[in-house]
Amino acid sequence: MSKIIEDLRYAESHEWVSVDDNGVATVGISDHAQEALGDIVFVELPELGATVNAKEEVAVVESVKAASDVYSPLSGEVTEINEALLDAPETVNASPYDNGWFFKIAISDEAELDELMDADAYADHCDDD
Amino acid sequence: MGKRTPLYQQHLNAGAKIVDFAGWDMPINYGSQIEEHNQVRHAAGVFDVSHMTVVDVSGTEAQQYLRHLLANDVARLKEPGQALYSAMLRTDGGVIDDLIVYRMSFGYRIVVNCATRDKDLAWMNSQTDGFEVAVTERPDLAILAVHGPSSIETAAALLDQTKGEAVAGLKNFRGAELGDWFVARTGYTGEKGVEFIVPAEDAAELWEQLLAAEVKPVGLGARDTLRLEAGMNLYGQDMDESTSPVVSNMAQTIAFEPADRDFIGRAAVTDDLAAQAQGNLPELVGLVLQGRGVLRAGQTVSTDRGEGQITSGSYSPTLKHSIALARIPMGSTTCQVDMRGSATEVRIVQPNFVRFGKKVFE
Numbered sequence: 001m002s003k004i005i006e007d008l009r010y011a012e013s014h015e016w017v018s019v020d021d022n023g024v025a026t027v028g029i030s031d032h033a034q035e036a037l038g039d040i041v042f043v044e045l046p047e048l049g050a051t052v053n054a055k056e057e058v059a060v061v062e063s064v065k066a067a068s069d070v071y072s073p074l075s076g077e078v079t080e081i082n083e084a085l086l087d088a089p090e091t092v093n094a095s096p097y098d099n100g101w102f103f104k105i106a107i108s109d110e111a112e113l114d115e116l117m118d119a120d121a122y123a124d125h126c127d128d129d
Numbered sequence: 130m131g132k133r134t135p136l137y138q139q140h141l142n143a144g145a146k147i148v149d150f151a152g153w154d155m156p157i158n159y160g161s162q163i164e165e166h167n168q169v170r171h172a173a174g175v176f177d178v179s180h181m182t183v184v185d186v187s188g189t190e191a192q193q194y195l196r197h198l199l200a201n202d203v204a205r206l207k208e209p210g211q212a213l214y215s216a217m218l219r220t221d222g223g224v225i226d227d228l229i230v231y232r233m234s235f236g237y238r239i240v241v242n243c244a245t246r247d248k249d250l251a252w253m254n255s256q257t258d259g260f261e262v263a264v265t266e267r268p269d270l271a272i273l274a275v276h277g278p279s280s281i282e283t284a285a286a287l288l289d290q291t292k293g294e295a296v297a298g299l300k301n302f303r304g305a306e307l308g309d310w311f312v313a314r315t316g317y318t319g320e321k322g323v324e325f326i327v328p329a330e331d332a333a334e335l336w337e338q339l340l341a342a343e344v345k346p347v348g349l350g351a352r353d354t355l356r357l358e359a360g361m362n363l364y365g366q367d368m369d370e371s372t373s374p375v376v377s378n379m380a381q382t383i384a385f386e387p388a389d390r391d392f393i394g395r396a397a398v399t400d401d402l403a404a405q406a407q408g409n410l411p412e413l414v415g416l417v418l419q420g421r422g423v424l425r426a427g428q429t430v431s432t433d434r435g436e437g438q439i440t441s442g443s444y445s446p447t448l449k450h451s452i453a454l455a456r457i458p459m460g461s462t463t464c465q466v467d468m469r470g471s472a473t474e475v476r477i478v479q480p481n482f483v484r485f486g487k488k489v490f491e
Contacts, residue, residue: 038350039163041444042421060469062423064162064354064444067469093161 002032002126005097009113010122011073013055016097017116019107025074028101029061029092032126037063040092043085046103050078054112059102061092074112076105130154134179135271135329139336143346151244153180155349162350166446169318169355170486173277173284174347175339180243183270183326184253187236188262195230195237198256200374200392202384206232210304212315214382216374217241217252218394222401223370224377225252227362229315231304238311238326240272242364256393271332275344276322276355278486281314284323287338296323317352319359319484354443357452360415360481366426367413367440367454375401376456378413378480408459411437415480415490416453422468424453424475431472432461439466447483454480 008016014033018026034040044060052058052072059070081103085091092100107113117125131154140147145156156177158165168174186195195203201215211232217225226245231238241249253264275284285297295305296312301321304313311326325335340346353363362368368377375398383398384390404410416439418424424442431437437457445452457464457477465472478490 038158039161041163041423044421062421062444064350064423064446067423067425090163 002030002035003097004030004032004119004123004126006119008097009073009116009118010125011071011116012125013071015070015073017073017113019113023107023110024079024104025076025107026101026104027073028096029070030122030126031096034093034096034100037061037068038065039063040089043089043092043102045081045083045085046072046078048078048081052076052078052105054109054115061089070102072105073116074105074107075109076107078103079106080104132180134177135332136177136179136336139333140177140346143340145346145348148349150180150349153243155180156346158348158350159346162348162354163446165345165347165351166354168345169277169320169347169351170447170483171278173275173280173322173344174351175336175344176274176276176347176349176352177271177336178274178324179271179329179332181272182241182243182246182249183267183272184239184241184250185233185236185265185267186239186262187265188260190260191236191262194257194260194262196390197260197392198253199228199230200379200383200394200398201230202390202392203230203232203237205384206230208232209234209306210313212302212304212313216379216382217249218374218392218398219370220393220397222373222375222394222397224364224368224372224374224379225249225370227364227368227379231311231313233311234306240326244365269329270326271329273325273327273332273335273339274316274322275325275339276316276318276320278320280320280322280344283342283344284325284339287342299323317359317361318355319361320355320486354446357441357443357454358445358447358483360454360479362413362454363441372456373398373401373410375405376411376413405459410459411456412459413440413454413456413480414461415478415482416442416455416464416466417476417478417482417490418451418453418466418468418473419476420450420473422473423451424466428466430455430457430464430466430475432457432464432477434458434461437461437464445482447486448488452482
């Protein structure tokens with residue numbers, strides 16, 4: 001059984017989001033996603049400063065098994081990327097909710113948060129997968 | 130629920146992620162495929178390959194039968210225990226399967242692929258006419274492959290003195306019949322190691338002993354990256370009934386001498402060899418991608434001589450970049466592959482990437 005963190009919001013495409021008090025969202029992929037991918041060997045990250053739209057492909061994770069797109073769950077500007085993943089992509093397997101975060105965005109439309117799932121809804125979504 | 134090997138419970142105990150493999154519930158990994166891969170390159174791992182099909186061939190004309198059935202020549206096996214890799218061909222040269230054949234005290238033992246079991250047995254049985262031969266499947270046997278630099282020492286130390294000495298003393302590509310066990314120094318990883326073909330009821334105890342001796346369980350995921358690094362073909366992916374062994378680097382496993390041996394597919398592969406020498410047939414090469422990204426089976430590649438296709442591709446945990454096998458026009462010198470929309474240069478190398486833990490191509 002994969003781990004789902006209570007306080008996060010989740011996208012159908014298995015990204016998680018954590019929003020701080022300044023409206024900056026940290027984005028990563030869920031434990032369920034990393035487990036399904038298997039050993040991750042390459043990560044591509046979005047450009048710093050890029051403007052991204054919700055549901056847009058902005059990053060790539062490549063595992064021994066397959067390449068998979070990562071979608072931005074929210075619209076906004078990319079303010080930070082986790083460059084440590086470029087040299088240590090296995091961090092995503094080891095710590096999907098913590099050191100394995102992908103990027104941060106200053107969100108432009110808070111209403112989009114309502115379209116994301118809470119932990120319970122995401123758990124159901126994973127069961128249906 | 131799929132078919133299960135005698136070690137299914139052991140896999141669950143070891144935390145295996147189970148997947149369907151040609152109708153069998155098999156462990157794809159026990160956590161991390163890359164760690165399992167590295168374990169085999171640096172120490173020792175054990176694979177349950179009991180899903181593979183063991184077929185015993187006996188009878189006074191077993192040798193004549195196999196000299197007709199197989200592209201390699203079992204007459205090269207001079208004494209019990211010797212092993213040979215061979216293709217089994219259709220009349221038109223298409224590869225029905227690849228296999229290992231061992232000379233045994235009773236005749237021959239053949240290990241064929243799991244996914245091809247039904248058609249292999251049907252084909253083998255259809256070719257027995259005129260030979261005094263018995264073809265007997267052995268579903269009562271389990272196969273444990275123990276591979277890695279410390280595998281033979283570790284395995285030998287677990288066995289009783291007679292078996293242990295026999296295993297420790299095995300030469301490469303040789304096996305020994307030890308009561309109802311057969312142990313051979315063959316494998317599919319590019320490391321040294323032994324394969325134990327044992328009665329199903331002995332499998333769990335051997336498995337537990339190996340694990341207690343720090344031999345780690347290794348799933349089918351790592352088995353695939355290990356064989357790819359070793360440049361070994363996978364049936365159904367790098368070759369099949371639509372491809373000649375000549376375009377799969379298997380020409381050297383076809384015994385054309387003696388010239389009067391009439392094996393199935395001989396005329397076709399003789400023609401194919403001539404056609405390839407003229408540059409009219411493609412070849413199977415190795416590809417190396419130094420940058421980021423992973424080459425995948427099915428991708429089209431473009432060379433200076435035309436188009437080709439990747440037949441197996443993955444990430445090499447040993448080399449830390451992607452490698453692949455690809456069938457491309459003969460004599461190509463440059464090769465490009467489309468990586469997510471951008472044409473990326475890849476190097477063409479000998480299809481052999483890693484042996485005994487070390488990079489082997491230039």
